[in-house]
Amino acid sequence: MKQSNLALQDYTEIPEVQISPKDGKLAFVHISVAFFAFLLGILGGLLQGLARGGMIQLPSWLGYYQILTAHGVLLALVFTTYIIFGFFFAGMSKTHGAFSDGLRKLAWISFFITTIGTVMAATMILANEASVLYTFYAPLQAHFIYYIGLTLFIVGTWVAGATIMAHYFKWRKLNPGQPSPLFGFMATATIILWIVAGLGVAATVLGQMLPWALGYTDEINVLLSRTLFWYFGHPLVYFWIMPAYMVWYLVIPKVIGGRLFSGSLARLAFVLFLLFSIPVGFHHQLMEAGITEFWKYVQTILTFVVVVPSLLTAFSIFATFEQTGREKGGKGLFSWLKKLPWGDVRFFAPFMGMLIFIPAGAGGLINASFQLNAVIHNTLWVVGHFHLTVGTTVVLTFFGMAFWLIPLVTGRKLTKFMNRSGIVTTWLWTIGMFFMSGAMHILGLFGAPRRTAYTTYQDHPQALSWFEGIFASHVTVALGGVILTAAGLLMFYNFVYLAWFAPKGETEFPITPDPDDTPHTPAILENWKLWIGIAVVLILFAYTIPIYDMIVNAPPGSPTFNNLIR
Amino acid sequence: MAQTGMKTQQNQVQKVKEDSSLKGTLIFVMFIGSFILVSWFAIFYLFLIRA
Amino acid sequence: MHLHKYEKIWLIFGIGSLVLFLAVLGVAAFAFGQQPPSHMAKVDAQNLEESVFSEPGLDQINEDTYRARIVAMAFGYDPGTIEVPVGSTVIFEVTSSDVVHSFTIPGTNVNMMITPGHVNMAEYTFDEPGEYLVLCNEYCGTGHHYMQMKIEVTP
Numbered sequence: 001m002k003q004s005n006l007a008l009q010d011y012t013e014i015p016e017v018q019i020s021p022k023d024g025k026l027a028f029v030h031i032s033v034a035f036f037a038f039l040l041g042i043l044g045g046l047l048q049g050l051a052r053g054g055m056i057q058l059p060s061w062l063g064y065y066q067i068l069t070a071h072g073v074l075l076a077l078v079f080t081t082y083i084i085f086g087f088f089f090a091g092m093s094k095t096h097g098a099f100s101d102g103l104r105k106l107a108w109i110s111f112f113i114t115t116i117g118t119v120m121a122a123t124m125i126l127a128n129e130a131s132v133l134y135t136f137y138a139p140l141q142a143h144f145i146y147y148i149g150l151t152l153f154i155v156g157t158w159v160a161g162a163t164i165m166a167h168y169f170k171w172r173k174l175n176p177g178q179p180s181p182l183f184g185f186m187a188t189a190t191i192i193l194w195i196v197a198g199l200g201v202a203a204t205v206l207g208q209m210l211p212w213a214l215g216y217t218d219e220i221n222v223l224l225s226r227t228l229f230w231y232f233g234h235p236l237v238y239f240w241i242m243p244a245y246m247v248w249y250l251v252i253p254k255v256i257g258g259r260l261f262s263g264s265l266a267r268l269a270f271v272l273f274l275l276f277s278i279p280v281g282f283h284h285q286l287m288e289a290g291i292t293e294f295w296k297y298v299q300t301i302l303t304f305v306v307v308v309p310s311l312l313t314a315f316s317i318f319a320t321f322e323q324t325g326r327e328k329g330g331k332g333l334f335s336w337l338k339k340l341p342w343g344d345v346r347f348f349a350p351f352m353g354m355l356i357f358i359p360a361g362a363g364g365l366i367n368a369s370f371q372l373n374a375v376i377h378n379t380l381w382v383v384g385h386f387h388l389t390v391g392t393t394v395v396l397t398f399f400g401m402a403f404w405l406i407p408l409v410t411g412r413k414l415t416k417f418m419n420r421s422g423i424v425t426t427w428l429w430t431i432g433m434f435f436m437s438g439a440m441h442i443l444g445l446f447g448a449p450r451r452t453a454y455t456t457y458q459d460h461p462q463a464l465s466w467f468e469g470i471f472a473s474h475v476t477v478a479l480g481g482v483i484l485t486a487a488g489l490l491m492f493y494n495f496v497y498l499a500w501f502a503p504k505g506e507t508e509f510p511i512t513p514d515p516d517d518t519p520h521t522p523a524i525l526e527n528w529k530l531w532i533g534i535a536v537v538l539i540l541f542a543y544t545i546p547i548y549d550m551i552v553n554a555p556p557g558s559p560t561f562n563n564l565i566r
Numbered sequence: 567m568a569q570t571g572m573k574t575q576q577n578q579v580q581k582v583k584e585d586s587s588l589k590g591t592l593i594f595v596m597f598i599g600s601f602i603l604v605s606w607f608a609i610f611y612l613f614l615i616r617a
Numbered sequence: 618m619h620l621h622k623y624e625k626i627w628l629i630f631g632i633g634s635l636v637l638f639l640a641v642l643g644v645a646a647f648a649f650g651q652q653p654p655s656h657m658a659k660v661d662a663q664n665l666e667e668s669v670f671s672e673p674g675l676d677q678i679n680e681d682t683y684r685a686r687i688v689a690m691a692f693g694y695d696p697g698t699i700e701v702p703v704g705s706t707v708i709f710e711v712t713s714s715d716v717v718h719s720f721t722i723p724g725t726n727v728n729m730m731i732t733p734g735h736v737n738m739a740e741y742t743f744d745e746p747g748e749y750l751v752l753c754n755e756y757c758g759t760g761h762h763y764m765q766m767k768i769e770v771t772p
Binding site for chain 3: 063065068131133137139140222223226262264265285286287288289290291292293296297300301304305307308311312314315319365369370371372373374375377378379446447448449450451452453454455457458460462463517553554555556557558559561564565566
């Protein structure tokens with residue numbers, strides 16, 4: 001393979017055009033919903049941090065677990081999903097041409113379905129009828145409208161996904177025998193993953209929870225519902241991380257003035273994610289009765305396999321940096337790093353996200369490590385962990401993306417002032433997260449539980465020590481939360497400025513020229529039927545016997561418990 | 567910055583050898599690998615002393 | 618697909634580390650019995666009075682081994698306190714009479730989910746005297762943060 005990043009020979013058929021304004025509007029509406037949800041979500045986070053640190057007392061009409069539910073739903077589900085689809089619609093329009101009027105209409109329908117679902121779920125949370133957290137474990141029971149809202153949310157995203165896949169496969173039909181554009185390939189892999197994973201949560205919500213919440217059934221199989229949730233819950237985190245990886249693979253090389261190192265390896269990484277990120281849900285249930293050690297260990301192995309595409313990604317991304325730095329005249333072992341555009345927020349924010357992914361990934365391996373999970377299960381360590389993965393790696397990558405994507409779709413320009421504001425936002429977020437997540441990790445090792453309001457357990461010395469550490473203290477968590485809130489408010493300001501007040505102009509959609517190995521893309525990588533087939537086989541292998549056992553040997557089911565959440 | 571970055575890139579891009587050095591990349595990923603090994607065994611040790 | 622020489626080195630090192638982790642975990646679990654809590658016994662959570670959990674509490678099995686049958690419920694445990702002499706090994710058998718809880722002794726490896734209908738098990742040897750805190754680390758309702766019990770380990 002040639003490893004030159006010279007932009008001289010240009011295979012690319014992607015014209016340097018702006019995206020169609022109609023598609024831009026579609027993307028912009030998604031991004032706007034994302035940032036309004038983000039604003040509400042971070043304010044919820046602030047209240048939680050302060051309340052749990054014992055610094056404020058929540059008013060009687062506002063419950064800790066109510067805010068916790070809102071924080072999780074708004075940030076983990078609403079913010080991520082909307083900004084991801086905003087990115088996908090814009091990127092597909094850029095790389096595969098404008099959407100047809102029919103498909104665009106379908107995309108708008110998906111937006112309305114998803115948004116109606118969001119509003120229904122949010123209303124129930126506000127009414128304190130759904131303080132069951134975003135994992136809604138049975139047999140705690142929320143109002144049935146909450147479950148209907150979540151169903152509409154998922155179904156809406158499926159329609160949006162179908163739109164994007166239809167656009168992708170249309171391109172393939174028009175260009176037979178050619179490797180498909182990387183953006184469409186990666187978006188399609190992400191969406192297939194999302195749809196296959198969503199079947200699990202749809203099965204438990206439609207087949208178990210809704211009939212039970214409406215009173216059609218008296219009992220629910222708790223273990224089965226948890227298993228179906230986690231069948232969905234782990235691929236959910238890959239649904240967040242894969243679009244962030246798309247920014248790293250496709251956008252960052254262009255921002256730094258280079259070219260992606262290898263397209264085939266990028267495709268391979270995404271195929272591996274599709275295959276191995278679903279049959280791994282048991283690593284969230286390692287501490288639970290009713291699943292044998294054998295099947296837990298099988299899924300632990302599969303979990304470790306899904307680390308491999310991230311290993312590939314670490315190499316590919318850094319190799320892209322090194323090649324570009326060297327082509328720009330950088331020398332020595334590391335001094336080429338100086339050639340990277342550190343002052344450009346479009347690079348700097350995602351880069352900080354990549355750095356944070358190192359401790360985040362190491363923590364993830366520990367979490368999934370079978371019996372080792374007992375050390376950290378359901379402690380604050382886990383909260384610290386996913387505030388690094390989704391809360392920093394993914395979020396900072398999307399922040400960096402927002403600085404070109406928003407002005408692109410609003411016909412404005414990224415100003416120097418905004419760029420500087422973005423760098424400040426990135427630093428504040430990173431520093432705040434260092435305190436908050438760092439303290440959470442250590443508190444978790446000392447046993448401090450997650451998802452728990454302010455408590456000293458009747459002044460037990462162990463629980464009191466969680467407030468007294470110099471760094472490892474709930475007070476440090478709250479301090480980090482305050483810094484993060486400042487960063488989040490600044491980011492919301494950046495969003496508003498870029499959306500409505502920045503000077504008018506043209507903004508580039510940075511997307512890497514095709515990597516040099518594009519003409520040599522192995523055809524098998526594009527064989528979707530094969531990959532979906534293998535993914536299904538792996539899922540059946542990992543889940544059939546344990547789920548059969550859960551159904552056939554189920555204990556008597558659980559009635560509803562909806563009085564405990566109010 | 568963005569625009570100037572691209573112009574300087576066009577000016578500065580020079581011919582490089584085909585097999586450009588990726589030594590920095592190797593050291594960087596090896597650092598990641600070592601970090602993972604050390605943190606994993608640290609928690610494994612914690613598990614053992616608590617058992 | 619071409620792999621750079623350094624990328625091969627990295628993948629061998631990275632995948633080798635993953636295999637090492639899995640081997641260490643597998644040997645500890647399947648050869649030395651350090652398994653994650655995965656008990657398969659079932660009960661009727663709505664009729665615990667007709668099960669072995671009808672009278673929760675501590676039973677002495679032999680000189681320094683005890684069995685503690687405990688029922689987790691919103692928002693506490695039954696019994697709320699148990700007392701054992703230092704050096705005792707306690708086998709905890711825990712179930713829930715309502716929603717999902719956990720049975721967690723912070724600072725130890727005893728940290729297991731308690732799902733209704735299932736019994737979960739863990740074992741711990743108390744080598745230090747003192748008052749051990751047990752807490753629930755799975756959200757179980759508005760009073761979740763009050764849910765606790767104590768284990769008195771007497772010298």
